[in-house]
Amino acid sequence: GASSQEIVRMLVSSEIKRLLVTTVLSGLLALWTIQKWLENYAYRVSVSPWIFILTGAVILLIALSVTAVISYRAATANPVEALRYE
Numbered sequence: 001g002a003s004s005q006e007i008v009r010m011l012v013s014s015e016i017k018r019l020l021v022t023t024v025l026s027g028l029l030a031l032w033t034i035q036k037w038l039e040n041y042a043y044r045v046s047v048s049p050w051i052f053i054l055t056g057a058v059i060l061l062i063a064l065s066v067t068a069v070i071s072y073r074a075a076t077a078n079p080v081e082a083l084r085y086e
Contacts, residue, residue: 004072004075004076007071007074007075008068008071008072008075011067011071012064012067012068012071015063015064015067016060016064019059019060019063019064020060023056023059023060024056027049027052027053027055027056030052031047031049031052034047035047
């Protein structure tokens with residue numbers, strides 16, 4: 001009984017939560033690992049956290065757009081077509 005928009009919104013919102021948690025955790029872990037690794041060199045190079053934030057934003061944008069498109073296709077598909085092959 002839900003509309004296509006409600007279905008897409010529910011699926012995308014659940015995906016946002018998982019993606020945010022994994023992106024933040026992996027970004028922090030990568031930043032810490034790279035900083036520890038670069039400490040061993042004679043010439044010091046600082047790593048800005050902005051590169052991880054930008055990368056995480058791009059990953060979120062791509063993943064959410066793909067999730068939204070697939071969810072919309074599934075929500076608007078004719079159930080008879082799926083049952084025909086079952």
